[in-house]
Amino acid sequence: MASLPVPHTLPRVSPAIVGAARGRAAVRVRTATAALGGGCGGGGGMEQRHGDAPHSPVKEKPVMSNIGKSTNILWHNCLIGQSDRQKLLGQKGCVVWITGLSGSGKSTLACALSRELHCRGHLTYVLDGDNLRHGLNRDLSFKAEDRAENIRRVGEVAKLFADAGVICIASLISPYRRDRDACRALLPHSNFIEVFIDLPLKICEARDPKGLYKLARTGKIKGFTGIDDPYEPPINGEVSLKSMPSFIITPYNC
Template sequence: MALKISTVGNSTNIKWHSCSVSKLERQELLQQKGCVIWITGLSGSGKSTLACALSRSLHSRGKLTYVLDGDNVRHGLNSDLSFKAEDRAENIRRIGEVAKLFADAGVICIASLISPYRRDREACRAILPEGDFIEVFMDVPLQVCEARDPKGLYKLARAGKIKGICA
C-alpha cells in the first residue's frame, strides 16, 4: 500500500492511504467502468428528472448508479453552506469530490445540480481521469423553467424576495 503525503488545508500531516484493492479490480467486480455524468442547467430545466430516469434505465441494464442531487446533498453533507458565491463554489467542489469517490469505486455517478460556472465544472473534471467526466447541459429556455418553477424560486425572484438567483 502506497502512502501519499500532501498538504491539505493548513495541515501537513494528512496522508492518503491507498488500498490493495485497485480501481480496476472494483470495475471488474461490477463489470462496469465508473464515471461521472454531470447534469447542469437552470432550476426547473429537468436535471433531477433526467438523472433519475437515466439511473433507472442503467439499473434495468444491470449497471450500478448513484444520483447525487444538488438539493439532496445540501440536506446533509453541504447543510453548512449558504448560497453566497464562495459557498456555491464549495458545494460544487464537495460534490465533485464525492462523485470522484463513487467513480473510483466503479459506480456510475450521476451528479445533478445547478453549476453555472465553467471554472467549477472544469475543476471537477480535472480530478478525474480523461473521459470519466461527461457533462450534460439541459438547454431549456428560461420561460419554460419559470413556468415549471418547482421550488418557487422564479416567483420569489420576480417578487423581489430573493436576489442573485442562479436559476
C-alpha cells in the first residue's frame, strides 16, 4: 500500500482523499497516486444493478429468494434507479471507509472530509462507529462476533447511501480485515475507498481522548484493539496516512 503524505500547505484535509471522493483521479483504484479514479464524486454512468431498473419495464416471473434467515422474499425494482439519482445530484455515490486504532483521528478526519466535500458542492454523510452504537447497533457488544455484525450492518447501510448517490464516509476501528473486505465486496465498480490512518499504537495511546487505553491497561476493558485484541491493517487499501494535517483546529467558511 502506498503511503500518501499529507501536505502542510493544505490546512483542511488530505488532497488524496478529497480527490478520491470527488472522482478526479487520473487512474483507477489501488494506485499510489489516487484512491479512486472516477469511482465517485463526479458524474458518469454506471451499469444497472439492484434498484436500477430500465425505463421500459418488462414483466417477468418473480423470482423468490431465501437470504439468511429470511425466506420467500422478492427484490422489488423501482423505475427511478441509481443512475437517475446520480444524474439528479450530479455526482456518483461511493463509500470512503476510514479505519485505524482508537485515538488515531478517524472521526475527526471523517468530519473534516465531509465538510471539505460539502464546501465543494458534494452531498456526503458520515457514519461514525460510536454514533451508530447509540441507535442502529446499540444491541451489540464488543465481542468478536458482535464486532463483525457491527461492521456488516454499517457496510449494508453505507451501500444504500452509495446507491442513493451520496458520498458515504464510514469511520470505524473495524479491526478485522475480513470484515472490511466483506464491505468492499458489497460495492461494485470500485466504489469503495479504504483509508488507513497508520498511526503507531504509542501515539494513539498517548492521546487516549476517551481514556479507553488506560482502562484497557488496567484490565477494566477486555478485548481492546491494540492491547489484547489485534488490529489487522489493510494490505491493498487505497490510501494510507502516517500523519494528520493541521486542519483539525482550522475553522473556515464555505
